[in-house]
Amino acid sequence: MNRRRCATAAITLVCALTVLASPGQAFAAPEPPPARPGALKDPFKDVPKKSLEEVRLEIEALYRKAASATDAYNLAKEQAERQSAEIVRLAQEIVKGQARIDALKNRAGAAARAQYRDGGLPPEAQLMLTSDPQLFLDGAGRIREGQKATRDLLGELSRTQADLASYTKDASAQWQKLEANRVKQEKAKKEINTQLAAAKKIEDRLQKEELERLVALEQQAEYKAQTAWLSSGVLKEINGRASVQGKRAVHFATAQLGKPYVWGAEGPESFDCSGLTSQAWAAAGKGIPRTSQEQWRLLPHIDIKDMRPGDLIIYHADASHVGMYLGDGAIVHAPRPGRNVTITGAGSMAILGVVRPDK
Known part of the structure; x- marks a missing residue:
């Protein structure tokens, strides 16, 4: 209340x-400069006097233009801040993705080294050389598990590499948008300062x-x-x-x-x-x-x-x-x-x- x-x-x-x-109050034009020898025309002679109401409307229009430019500046700033945060997030994802790829490559390398230590023969060939039926059955199960693990490893490596490429592409796009919004900010800032300076110039001429x-x-x-x-x-x-x-x-x-x-x-x-x-x-x-x-x-x-x-x-x-x-x-x-x-x-x-x- x-x-x-x-x-x-x-x-x-x-x-x-x-x-x-009253709205018809006259607003004096600037004092004319001293006449110069040989001058053909007074540049202020034909400048019409403005009423104070006309001056008010002119100032109001300038501040309105500055307000529109301020909105453009604030929007560009807000978007730039969001894009900066997104770039940071993507950069973190890229680092994690690269670390994941390195880990997967190390696992693949370990599997290759193990096969080399076993004489370079693939598991299927080694299995065919055994004469023990139970050993054969056990080995067949391990081979299937190993094949699935290998497929999973290669699939995960492929997906991680694709994600990494996507993160990199997105980061590049966000960077381009960030730069575009920085340009918009500077343009809007220049427009704001131009309109405010024009309004101040008029106000400074008033008593x-x-x-x-x-x-x-x-x-x-x-x-x-x-x-x-x-x-x-x-x-x-x-x-x-x-x-x-x-x-x-x-x-x-x-x-x-x-x-x-x-x-x-x-x-x-x-x-x-x-x-x-x-x-x-x-x-x-x-x-x-x-x-x-x-x-x-x-x-x-x-x-x-x-x-x-x-x-x-x-x-x-x-x-x-x-x-x-x-x-x-x-x-x-x-x-x-x-x-x-x-x-x-x-x-x-x-x-x-x-x-x-x-x-």
Whole structure:
């Protein structure tokens, strides 16, 4: 109940915010450089001024692109870690397989040396030279056993060699995948840094007052979206109760309030959006995919009306963001770089759908 009051209070606080600047607030273009002798045209003369709302949307688009790239980075990293572990396992199997082959070859060599000590004659020929019937019968039984043992030995040697070749081939394939995912990681990392640098460059050109108005515009946009979502009457149908694991996940996620967003982070000091949700459910004893896109792809989907605390709400058409539902129309999430883990309205962003880790 305290957590529900906390969530409701947070939403009420957002709703109470007043707009500090209208969307038409002008954002000044950069100061033109000093004129150079012989210059034909001022390169900044025709640059149109942007409203602060246009700047907000531009920054939001850059952070969205960074979020998508972060998901790609996290997925490539997760796959690379699995492939590294598989390569280690295959290497261990290769070592054991080679040791087994060496042991089998030693047994085969021992049998060959024993035959040489017996004059080089095969057991069948030695048996034919005996004149004792009982000895002949006993020897025939031993020969059959020896022949079976030889066939078993050769069969095991053949299978072990085939396994060894398969392990080697699999290890080579996993290594190629590992290298491909490392390339994907580097590409995604470069894309993340490019988008974040572009967003920071825009924000650095804003004055303190403009930054404050920008935050107010962000809150206004979230409030408008949340109000529209609540006005649809959706909360009238949402009355699910959290599962035991769901309560644990919510407890973990809300304990991280105030910690900064850092792309690729999984705690304990910072998180990205899916790092928070995956670690919250890990703390509840349920492993789930690392990225929001994989959470959307692999976890069971449920209707919004059936939503309960602990469920994950996936946002945007590309599933690039995720938050954890708390109840009372609120989520806890790690928003973006420059922001901290916080509580906000579940309808403050474009909802793609809802997934349930413990269904």
